[in-house]
Amino acid sequence: MDILTEALASMRTGRPTSVRTEGRAPWGLRLPSVAGAGFHVVLHGSCWLIPLEDEEAPARRLEPLEPLKPIALSPGDVIFLRDGRGHILADDPATPAEEERPEHFRPGSPIATVSMGGDGARTSLLCGNYHLDQGRPHPLVRQLPEVIHLPTRNGRHPELSAAVQLLGAELENPRIGSDGIVPTLIDSLLLYILRAWLEAQPPAAAAGWAAALGDSAVAPALAAIHEAPSATWTVEALADRGGLSRAAFARRFTTLVGEPPMAYLTRWRMTTAARLLRESDAPLTTVASRTGYGSEFAFAKAFKREYGTAPGVYRREARAAA
Incomplete structure (x- = not known):
């Protein structure tokens, strides 16, 4: 049983959204x-990620966010922000930042593309977010650091590096099948x-889930x-295993x-039930x-105790929100 895949699937509420930033x-x-x-x-070039204060954060958070320092990013670097924290991307920490505007977007890519700036050095990134239910996070995700920074140069994280290279190739030169390949990647x-x-x-x-697995x-x-x-x-019975x-x-x-153990068993049973209610018509x-x-x-009775609502109501509301 692939626990990492199951844990993420239990939190997923939709397909990821993404934008190529040039x-x-x-x-x-x-x-x-x-x-x-x-x-x-980071597909090409370099830039900085400057975390913002949390005053605009969504109401639900896994943990209170801590002050973070700017992070220098280089080609092949991957950044994961556990809580989708607000931040700035810029060629230099001193460069003024602007909000996304309709005129930044241009067609011609398998995903939306934002193009901005002057005529200096080029940086190309793939940016986006995964729609995860933060209201009832799986403890594996809750224990992750707020920011994961994974450089993939010099042979580090070879499988992740290969995925980044495949993404870069599809985005640089879209061909037949790119519209299906890019979202899957x-x-x-x-x-x-996460692996x-x-x-x-x-x-x-190693501690927590990094050790448990x-x-x-x-x-x-x-x-x-x-x-x-x-x-x-x-x-x-679980101890015998x-x-x-x-x-x-x-x-x-x-x-x-x-x-x-029994608390986690109940959690997983309720998580499985919620997923069945959202994704199937099972009685x-x-x-x-x-x-x-x-x-x-x-x-x-158990479901209402955990989710605060009856299973039938939960199913109707989940379908309406989809």
């Missing part, structure tokens, strides 16, 4: 905060980014929960995952059965 020095672009996760890929980029970051954590320093006791238990949320799991005593397993699981009795509840009444 700047010639001097240029500066102010980007407001978004309800999701933001990303940038952008969609896959999120998994490449590269998780695998880059030193074993001795490779832990010999916790990882098998997580895989079991994700693969069969409807099973009648107990702490003892990792070869630990009940008490030792419970302590290790809670330390790494951030909550006790409530079927949703209840697939998430470990013996009756529609017991399921509805």
